[in-house]
Amino acid sequence: MKKKILSAVVGVAAVAGMGATAASAATLDDVKAKGFVQCGVSTGLAGFSAPNDAGDWSGIDVDLCRGVAAAVFGDASAVKFSPLSAKERFTALQSGEIDVLSRNTTWTMSRDTQLGLNFAGVNYYDGQGFMVRKSLGVNSALQLSGASVCVQTGTTTELNLTDYFKANDMTYNPVVFEKLEEVNAAYDANRCDVYTTDQSGLYSIRLGLSAPDEHMVLPEVISKEPLGPVVRQGDDQWFNIVKWVHFAMLNAEEMGVTSENVDEMANSTDPNVMRLLGKEGTFGDSIGVSNDWAYNVIKEVGNYGEVFERNVGASTPLAIGRGVNALWSKGGLQYAPPIR
C-alpha cells in the first residue's frame, strides 16, 4: 500500500519519459508492451559489446540480445542497450532496469545462487590469462613472481589472480582500477608488467594499445570463465526464451542453417530443421513467442558460427580461433540440447 504511494511520488518526480518505468513480474509481457528488449552490455569491449562512433553496438553479446529481440518481435533491431560498469551490472538487472544482462559475465555458483540471478547459458567459454610485453622475455606465467599486475576491480579476475599467485607461491603487486579504460592506459604507460583479464579480453585490449605487436598473451589459462547471458530469477518464461535463443543459434550452426540459406532450408524435409524453423510442432508457442522465432533469429542475426566469425573470428582484427568454442561435434564445448 505504502509502497504504491511512494512509487506514485517517485513517478511524479521522475517526469514521464525520462526514466521511471514499472516492470511487472512477467518480463515477456513487459517487453512486448514497451516494444523493445532492454539489454545490459559492457561500456566497450571490442568483439563482445562495443559501440561505434554513431552509437551502434556490435559484438557477440550484442548479437545475443538482438537474437532475443528477433525471437520476440521478429525484428532484431527492437533492442536498446544500457552500457554498465562491472559494479553496476547486477543491481541493474535485479532492479528491473534491464531485461537481460549480456555483458561477458562469468557464471559462478555464488552469482547464480546468491544474487537472485539465473545464467541462461554459455555463449563464450573463456579463461583468465596474462598479457606481458615481449621485451620482458617471459614465456610462462610461472615466471611472473614479483611483477606488478594491472587488474580491473569488480570482476572474478581479481580473486583468481590472488589464488593463482598464492597457489604457485609467488608474490605480486596489484594495481587496481575501477574502469577498463584506466587499466588499459596504466598498462600502456608501463605502470605494470602484466595485464590480466579474460583471454578474449586480452586480445581485444591488445588491439587498443599504442604498439600491439610489442605485447603477447601468455599461454596459461588460470581459470574457467564461462561467459553467458543472465536474467532475473523467478521468471521461467523469460529465462527459457533467452536460453533457447542461444540454443537455436547453436543448433542452426550444427544443422548448417545460416542467415543466407535459411529461406531455402525452410523447405527442407529434415525433421530437425523443420522443428527448428517452426514448420513442425509448436515450440514457439511453448515459450510464448511466434512459431517462426528461430527462423527470425537466424535470418536476422545468424547462427552461432556466423556471429562468432563476424565479431571475433579470423577475419576480424581480434582473430580469435574457435578453440573450445567450437561445436561439440568439432571438438569444442558448445553443445545445445535438441529441439524436440
Next chain:
Amino acid sequence: METLPTSIRYVRTEESPTTAPPVSTGGAMGWLKVNLFATPRDTVLTIVTFLFLLWIIPPIIDWAFISAVWTGESRDACIGPGTGACWAFVEAKFGQFIYGRYPIEERWRVNLSGLLLIAGLVPIAIPSVPYKRENALYLLVVFPVLAFILLTGQFGLEPVETPLWGGLLVTLVVAIVGIVVSFPLGILLALGRRSEMPIVKMFSVIFIEFWRGVPLITVLFMSSVMLPLFLPDGVTFDKLLRALIGVALFSSAYMAEVIRGGLQAIPKGQYEAANAMALTFWQGTRLVIMPQALKLVIPGIVNTFIGLFKDTSLVLIIGLFDLLGIVQQNMNDPNWISPATPATGFVFAAFVFFIFCFGMSRYSAYMERRLDTGHKR
C-alpha cells in the same frame, strides 16, 4: 622706485624644459628596477621565476603549436618521433565531444536548447536589462521544460535515449539541472535552518551537514548502486536521472549554506519591519528578505555553480559519458590511439572547462565589485 637697467635685469619669459627623470627611476629601466629588481631578494626571485618559465614555456609552445599535428585521418598522422599535440584527434571527434552519440540528424535539438539557454542567460547576466523576475522564471521553469521536451523527444519528436547523450551536453545537463533544482531546495533548507521550529531546524541541519560531509563520488555510487534497491519492486530510474537526483541533493546542501549566508547578512530591522507591516512569514520572505538576500549571494551562487560544473566530471566514474568521460573513452579508440592522444584529449577538455569556469568566475568577481559599491557610504 628705481628701476634696474635692462642689461642686468633677468626675467625668464618662458618655462624651462622639464628634464627627464633619472634613468634609474623612469622608463623601462625604472619599471624593471621597481617591479623586478627592487631588493636582492627580489632579484633572486625574479631570476628563479624567469628561469623556471624559460624551462616550461618553450616546450609547451612547441608541443601545442609547432610540432602539433593539425590534420589527419587516423593515428598514423600522430605517430612519429617528436610529434606534439594531436589536434586532428580533437577535430575528428569534435561532434562526439559536444553531443556524445546523440543522433546526428537530431543534433539541431541540442543546438536549439543551447540557444534557448543563451537567450535566457544573457539578459539575466546583464544588470541593466529589465524584467529580471520574468527572466528568472523563464530560466527556472520554462527553459527546463522546453529543454526536456527537445532533448528527450516528446510530442512526436524522435525519442533519444539518455545512454546516447554525452560530452558537453551531459556536462551542461547535469550542472544546470543541479543548479535549477538546488536553488528552490536550497532556499527552503536555508529558511529551515534558521527556523524557530526545532524539528524543522533539526532536519534541515542534518540534511545539510550530511550532504556536505560526504564526497560526491560516494553520493554517485549511492545513486547508481544503492538507490535502485530502495525503490519499490519494478520501479526503475534511468541512470542519468539517478545521477541527477544525487547531484541535485548534494548541491542543494551547498546552495542552502550560501543562501543562509545571505539571510544572515540582512539586518534584523528588515525582519521586524516586515512583521510590523503585518506581512505573513511567507510574504515577508518573498517581498522583503529574499530579494535582498539573493542579491547579496549572487557571487556565492555563481561560485557554487562553478564548483558543481567542475564536479560533473565525476559522473564518468559511474559510467556516464560527460565531456571528460567521452574524451577518455575516445582515447582508447584503436583508430586514434597514439602517445600524443591522451595528453591532447586532456588539454582539450581542460581548455573547455577552463573557458566556462574562468568566464563565470570573472562574472562573479564583477558582480561582487558591483554589489560592493552599494554598501559604501
Next chain:
Amino acid sequence: MAHQEGVVADADDSGRVSLMNDPKARGLVFQVLLIIFVLFLVYSGVTNAIDNLARAGIASGLGFFGERAGFDIGQSFIPYTNDSTYLRAFFVGLLNTMVVAIIGIFFATIIGFIVGLARLSKNYLVQKFATVYVETLRNIPLLLQLLFWYKAVLSILPSPRQVGLEPGAEVVFSLNNRGLYMPRIVPEAGASLILYAVIIAIVAWVFIGRWARKRQMATGQQFPVFLTGLGLIIVLPLLAYLVTGMPLSLEYASLQGFNMVDGWVVQPEFMALLLGLSLYTASFIAEIVRAGILAVSHGQSEAAFALGIRPNLTSRLVIVPQAMRVIIPPLTSQYLNLTKNSSLAVAIGYPDLVSIFGGTVLNQTGQAVEVISITMLVYLTLSLLTSAFMNWFNSSVALVER
C-alpha cells in the same frame, strides 16, 4: 478537515485567536506533518530495501566483515595479506585515505601560503606567475588534473629496467615508474627509546614555549623557543640512538626480477594523487590567504612601522595573527574538501577507502547497501572530526574581547 474546522469554531467561541492563525499551533502541525513525512520516506525505503534484498536473495548484515578477503592490496600501512578479513581491508583503506589526506593538507597549506603571499608580492613576475597558477588550477576539474598528473608521472618516469639498475644491487634512492624507492628504517631491539626521546623533546618544546611566553609577558625578554626546540628534537633522539647502541638499520631497495623489492616505496598513484590534491587545494588556499592578509587594515602595518618594528617582525607579530582569524574558517572547509576529494583516488588506482571498500569489497560481497552506507558514514565522521578540531583551533586564535 472536519476536525480542524471544529477546532477553529471552538477557538472562536472562546474569544481567543483562531488556532489557524496561531503561529505556534501552525508550527506544531507543520512539524508533526514533517516528522510523519520523513518517517514515511524512511519506512518505505527500508521496507522496499528489505523486500528487494529478500526477493533477490542477497545476504544482508555486517557478517561479511569477519570473512576472508581473498584479494591483495598494493599499499598498506598495517600488515595485510589476502588471508586477512574484510574488516582489516577496510582499515587498510581508511588508513590510506587518512595518510594521503593528512600529507596533502600539509603540502597544500605550505604551497597555498607561499602562492598567496606571492600574489601580494611587489615583484611583477612573481605576482603574475602566482595569478596564472591560481586561475588555471582553480578552473579545471580536479579529476582531470589527477588523470593528467597520473599520466604525466607515468610517462615521465622510466621503468626500473630503463634506469639501468643492476639486478640484485642495493640502491639508496631510485625514482622510476614503479615508485620512489628509499631505504627503510628497520628498528631493532631498544629502538623504542628513540621514539620516547622524540616524544619527550616535543613535550619539552611545548612547555618551553609556554614558559617563554609567560616570561615575555612578565619581563618583556624574549627566548629563542624555535631554535631551542629544534635543537632538542635533534639532540635528544640522537643521544638515545647513541646510548642504546645504534639500534636502527637501513634496508635498501634492490631490483629483483621485474620490480624493486624491499626498501620504502612511495607508489606513483600516491605521488600523482598527492601532487594533484595539494596543487589544486593550494590554489584555493592561496586565495584565502590573500584575502585574509588584505583584510588586515593598512593602519596596522603602518602603526607597527611607526613603532620601529622591522618588516619581517611586523608580518609575523602584527599582520599574520590578525589575518589568521579571517583565514581559518574558510581554510577548514578547504581541508574538508581535500579529505573528501581524496576519494577521487579511485580513478587513478590508489587503494583508498572508496577504492578498496566501496570498490573491491562491494563487488565481492554484493552488499551495496551496507558498504556504501559505511563508506559515507566514515567520511561524515572524518568531516565532523576535522571541523571540530578546526573550531577548537579557531577559538584559540579568536579575538579575545573584554
